[in-house]
Amino acid sequence: MNIRGKLIIIGGAVDKGSFTETNLDRNAPKNLNFFEEGILKRLIKESKLKELSRIEVITTASKIPKEIGPEYVKALSYLGANNVDILDIVRREQAMDAEVLARLRAADVVMFTGGDQLRLTSILGGTQFDDILREKYINEDFIYAGTSAGAAAASSSMIYQGSSSEALLKGEVKITSGLGLIDGVIIDTHFVQRGRIGRLFQAVVGNPKVLGIGLGEDTGLLITNGRQMEAIGSGLVILVDGREVKDTNLTQVELGQPISINHLVTHVMSKNDTFDLDTFKMTIKSSQYV
Template sequence: MNIRGKLIIIGGAVDKGSFTETDLDKNVSNNLNFFEAGILRRVLVEAKHQEKSRIEVITTASKIPREIGPEYIKALNYLGATNVDVLHIERREQATDPEVLERLKAADVVMFTGGDQLRLTSILGGSLFHDILLDKYQNEDFIYAGTSAGAAAASNNMIYQGSSHEALLKGEVKITSGLGLIDGVIIDTHFVQRGRIGRLFQSVVGNPRTLGIGLGEDTGLLITNNSRMEAIGSGLVILVDGRQIKDTNLTEIELGQPISVNNFAVHVLSKFDTYDLKTHKMHIQSSQYI
C-alpha cells in the first residue's frame, strides 16, 4: 500500500525554547538555536503548505495541556507558521465531537505532545477521530508529528510501562496496541538519556521481526511511505534488529528472571543518516568510506 502521509516521531524534550522560564532572554532568537536546522523547522518544510499549513497541536497525552499547548504555538509562530491552534481532547466523547472531527479533517499537520501514551490511546483509540487520522495519513499529503508519548503511540505495538534498570527481566516491559500508523516497529523515547536499551531488547526478542526504534531527546525520524527513515535533530537514533537472533532463554525462564539473547544487531543513526524498512539497508550520510 502506498502511504501518502509522512510520519515525524521525536524522542522528547524538543528544543523549542521554554518560554515559561523566568531567566529567558527577551530576544527570543537567542534561546532558540534549535529552530533554523531543527525538528520543528523540518516539520514546516515537509508540510503541504509549509508555514501556511493548518497545524493542530493535540495535548491529549499531557497532564498539563493548558500549559504545554501555548508553548508549541509560540514556537511554531516564531518559525513563521501562521495557522496554528491547540486541540484539547481530554475525554473520550470529545473524540466523536463534530467540531473536533472537522478540525482534524482540515488539518495539514497534527502535532501530538508528550505525556502518557496510554492516556493518549485509551482516549483516541478506536474512535471516529482515530479512523479519520488513519485515513488522512494513508491517503493525503498529511503529517503526523509526535514527540515522546506522541511518538511511542504511533506504531501498532506500543511500550507503555517498564523501568530501565529492570528492563531485561522477563515480564517487566509492558506492551499494548498503539495508534497503528506504522507496522513492524516498536518505538521508545528519551532513549539515550534514560538508558532504555533494555526495554527495546525485551520488546524485540519476543517478536524478532519487529524493529526496535530508540529515539534520543531532541532527535527524531522522518518516515516516508512507511519505509524510508531519515534521522533528524541533534542526537542519536538506535535501531535494534532481532532478525538474526540465534538463541534466547525467553520461554524457559520464569517471570522476573534475566533474559539472555545471542546475536542482536544494533545500528546507530545521526542526522541525515537513513534506513529503509523494506530492504533493511542503512546509509551513513558522512561515511568515512566514501
C-alpha cells in the same frame, strides 16, 4: 500500500519543542540551531503549505495541557507558522464531536505532545478521530508528528511501561496496541538520556520481526511512504534488529528473571542518515568510505 502522508516521530525534549523557557526571545540564541535546522523547522518545511499549513497541536497525552499546548504554539509562531491551534481532547466523547472532527479533516499537520501514551490511546483509540487520522495519513499530503508519548503511540505495538534499570528482567516491559500508523516497528523515547535500551531489547526479543526504534531527545525520524526513514535533530537514533537472534532463554526463565540474548544487531543513526524498512539497509550520509 502507497502511503501519501509522513510521520515525524521525536524522542522528546525538542530543544525543547515544548519550550520550558518563560522568555522565548531571551533564550532564542541558545536555541538558534534548533530554530534554523531543528525538528520543528523541518516539520514546517515538509508540510503541505509550509508556514501557511494548518497545524493542530493535540495535548491529549499530557496531564498539563494548558501549559504544554501554548508552548508549541509559541515555538511554531517563532518559526513563522501562525495557522496553529490547540485541540485539547480529554474525553472519548470529544473525539467524536463534529467540530473536533471537522478541525482534524481541515488540518495539514497534527502535532501530538508528550505525556502518557496509554492515556493517548485509551482516549482516541477506536473513535472517529482515530479513523479519520489514519485515513488522512494514508491518502493525503498530511503529517502526523509526535514527541515522546505522541511518538511511542504511532506504531501498532506500543511500550507503555517498564523500568529502565530492570528492563531485561522477564515481564518488566509492558506492551499494548498503539494507533497503528506504522507496522513492523516498536518505538521508545528519551532513549539515550533515560537508559532505555534494555526495554527495547526485551520488546524485540519477544517478537524479532519487529524493528526496535530508540529515539534520543531532540532527535527524530522523518518517515515517508511508511518505509523510508531519515534521522533528524541533534542526537542519536538506535535501531534494534532482532531478525538474526541466534538464541535466548526468554521462554525458559520465570517472570522477574534476567533474559539472555545471543546476536542482537544494532544500528546507530545520526542526522541525515537513512534506513529502508523494506531492505533493512542503513546509509550513513557522511560515511568515511565514500
